[in-house]
Amino acid sequence: MPVYQYKCSCGKEKEEFLPMSEYKKSMLCECGEKMKKIVSAPSLSGFNSLGQSKNGDKES
Secondary structure, rough: OOOOEEEOOOEEEEEOOHHHHHOOEEOOOOOOOOEEEOOOOOOOOOEEOOOEEEEOOOOO
């Protein structure tokens, strides 16, 4: 399940695990304002920062 990050104009941020079917779901902040979805870097589990898999193979 993807992690979506949201930020409110009041400065609060929130992360939510949501199914892809709920991609367009809007989030409300505690202050009552609608939060904006923010772009974040994807997580590539199984690869380290050098582009190698956990077993040492290079990413293609």
